[in-house]
Amino acid sequence: MKDNKILIFDTTLRDGEQSPGASLNVHEKVEIAHQLAKLNVDVIEAGFPISSPAQFEAVKRIAEEVDCIIAALSRANEKDIKAAAEALAPAPRKRIHTFSSTSDYHILGKFGHERYGKTLEEKRRTIIKMSYDAVAYAKTFTDDVEFSAEDAGRTDIGYLAEVIEAAIEAGATTVNIPDTTGYTLPFEFAAKIAELKKRVKNIEKAIISVHCHNDLGLAVANSIAAVQSGARQVECTINGIGERAGNASLEEFVMALNVRKDLLDFYTDINTKEIYNTSKMVSAFTGLLVQRNKAIVGENAFAHESGIHQDGVLKSRETYEIMTPESVGIPKNNIVLGRHSGRHGLKVRLQELGYKVTDEELQNVYKAFTELADKKKEVFDDDLRMLMGDEIQKDNGIYELEYIQVNAGTNLIPNAVVKINYNGEIYSESATGDGPVDAVFNAIERALSINSEVESYQVRSVTSGREAMGEVIIRIRSGNKSFMGRGISTDIIEASAKAYLSALNQKEKYLNQTSPKNNESISEVI
Numbered sequence: 001m002k003d004n005k006i007l008i009f010d011t012t013l014r015d016g017e018q019s020p021g022a023s024l025n026v027h028e029k030v031e032i033a034h035q036l037a038k039l040n041v042d043v044i045e046a047g048f049p050i051s052s053p054a055q056f057e058a059v060k061r062i063a064e065e066v067d068c069i070i071a072a073l074s075r076a077n078e079k080d081i082k083a084a085a086e087a088l089a090p091a092p093r094k095r096i097h098t099f100s101s102t103s104d105y106h107i108l109g110k111f112g113h114e115r116y117g118k119t120l121e122e123k124r125r126t127i128i129k130m131s132y133d134a135v136a137y138a139k140t141f142t143d144d145v146e147f148s149a150e151d152a153g154r155t156d157i158g159y160l161a162e163v164i165e166a167a168i169e170a171g172a173t174t175v176n177i178p179d180t181t182g183y184t185l186p187f188e189f190a191a192k193i194a195e196l197k198k199r200v201k202n203i204e205k206a207i208i209s210v211h212c213h214n215d216l217g218l219a220v221a222n223s224i225a226a227v228q229s230g231a232r233q234v235e236c237t238i239n240g241i242g243e244r245a246g247n248a249s250l251e252e253f254v255m256a257l258n259v260r261k262d263l264l265d266f267y268t269d270i271n272t273k274e275i276y277n278t279s280k281m282v283s284a285f286t287g288l289l290v291q292r293n294k295a296i297v298g299e300n301a302f303a304h305e306s307g308i309h310q311d312g313v314l315k316s317r318e319t320y321e322i323m324t325p326e327s328v329g330i331p332k333n334n335i336v337l338g339r340h341s342g343r344h345g346l347k348v349r350l351q352e353l354g355y356k357v358t359d360e361e362l363q364n365v366y367k368a369f370t371e372l373a374d375k376k377k378e379v380f381d382d383d384l385r386m387l388m389g390d391e392i393q394k395d396n397g398i399y400e401l402e403y404i405q406v407n408a409g410t411n412l413i414p415n416a417v418v419k420i421n422y423n424g425e426i427y428s429e430s431a432t433g434d435g436p437v438d439a440v441f442n443a444i445e446r447a448l449s450i451n452s453e454v455e456s457y458q459v460r461s462v463t464s465g466r467e468a469m470g471e472v473i474i475r476i477r478s479g480n481k482s483f484m485g486r487g488i489s490t491d492i493i494e495a496s497a498k499a500y501l502s503a504l505n506q507k508e509k510y511l512n513q514t515s516p517k518n519n520e521s522i523s524e525v526i
């Protein structure tokens with residue numbers, strides 16, 4: 001590896017999925033992992049296998065199918081590491097990523113139990129040993145072991161150097177310095193990396209990695225600063241999603257290196273033309289919309305609104321654009337298909353958008369596509385992404401909408417009738433509500449004998465025009481957990497019903513995984 005190559009470790013499927021409100025099923029994760037491989041990331045962190053059977057399954061499927069280094073996370077203990085090793089077993093190239101916490105905040109706050117020691121100093125010694133043992137145990141499964149010192153950003157440099165040295169001594173091939181709480185400033189973080197390079201014995205035996213969070217909006221700036229001080233792996237996510245304010249955004253970091261080659265003598269192997277498709281896929285599957293003004297992939301990132309800007313760009317693009325939309329894969333014209341298109345055209349376009357389409361999926365999506373093309377003159381890429389998302393979500397389909405009818409108007413009390421298929425049985429009810437959507441939700445709740453708290457409800461048009469498809473994203477709350485559902489249709493009332501059922505499907509799936517009462521229906525468990 002050349003000394004100025006920066007490895008891209010994508011953690012969209014692990015830290016990204018920790019975004020509040022995001023949840024991906026196994027099928028969606030596998031699709032995203034294939035797209036990440038096409039984007040040419042160096043490492044895909046596929047999940048945290050000990051945390052649930054679905055996480056385990058997703059890591060295993062990705063390890064079986066996707067050609068890349070596949071990483072899995074584990075705490076610094078044997079059972080997590082064993083689970084990670086088992087899930088990763090099918091991968092020809094695998095990495096176990098184990099972490100312990102090193103800041104005093106974490107040591108005293110999370111490891112307060114006496115078993116870690118009575119004093120701060122005793123606990124610190126225990127954590128060094130725990131880190132060493134974890135890496136040594138992980139090495140029994142694979143040579144490629146990454147160690148992270150959680151909350152390194154707020155860790156005393158002397159102690160951090162000791163922990164990192166122990167991890168390298170135990171065989172860590174990558175040592176990750178996370179700014180877990182997004183607290184550090186770029187010059188401070190750069191100094192920390194430079195200092196570690198000075199203090200840690202045998203530091204050259206491992207690749208220095210960084211993992212920056214965005215609590216102060218500095219994740220990308222901190223990653224760039226770290227690279228200038230010697231870090232050679234950057235951990236990041238598509239669209240910058242992740243725990244709290246998110247992680248460093250892959251597309252921003254990569255394009256900063258590309259656009260500012262004059263000052264940053266580094267490169268990545270990212271195929272930047274796949275950035276836009278990947279961003280769209282992640283947004284569609286997670287339900288986390290990209291803000292319009294988001295750098296690189298936001299809808300406004302290349303839009304010029306004011307006259308002086310438009311005039312400038314028309315005369316010379318460089319007046320207001322520092323990169324081209326094509327360089328990140330934004331198509332010039334995305335009107336693609338219409339009612340006369342056939343299966344071949346559809347399949348090729350879906351593949352160009354990054355989907356691996358099975359024959360069965362193609363048949364189903366083609367049917368939905370022809371129905372849509374009958375309603376709309378032009379079918380856009382975003383419409384296709386929604387149809388594909390709908391198809392992939394189907395494997396959650398415990399509840400399915402069979403039928404919906406709504407009456408509403410100025411002088412009418414809104415009334416809805418729904419028929420729902422639940423594992424082959426039909427449940428039907430009618431209800432009134434404050435508006436047509438409320439009436440639909442009330443009818444669903446009556447039909448299934450449930451009562452959910454709707455935490456948020458969003459509706460947006462997927463593309464432009466009167467016949468555009470509407471996408472509804474809903475979050476329902478149960479205890480301290482919220483479940484996201486998504487529905488699409490050219491009729492937003494129908495999309496709302498589908499979204500509600502999709503959230504209930506997510507909830508039922510979660511309960512089935514975690515509850516011993518595996519065979520109960522959702523209404524019995526709620």
Ligand SMILES: CC(=O)SCCNC(=O)CCNC(=O)[C@H](O)C(C)(C)COP(=O)(O)OP(=O)(O)OC[C@H]1O[C@@H](n2cnc3c(N)ncnc32)[C@H](O)[C@@H]1OP(=O)(O)O
Binds near residue numbers: 015018111180
């Ligand atoms: C910075 C990060 O992003 S870390 C990754 C965060 N991701 C997740 O947490 C994924 C989702 N989490 C989960 O599914 C669950 O929390 C699990 C399965 C991982 C653990 O569940 P539980 O065993 O019930 O533990 P719980 O989550 O309540 O508490 C965490 C435990 O891990 C311990 N722990 C935390 N970090 C570490 C570590 N690096 N190494 C070892 N133990 C750790 C805590 O001290 C606590 O242990 P305790 O019960 O002895 O106090």
Ligand SMILES: CC(C)C(=O)C(=O)O
Binds near residue numbers: 015099151178
């Ligand atoms: C597990 C580690 C790398 C992490 O996500 C963090 O510290 O933010």
Ligand SMILES: [Mg+2]
Binds near residue numbers: 015211
């Ligand atoms: Mg993190």
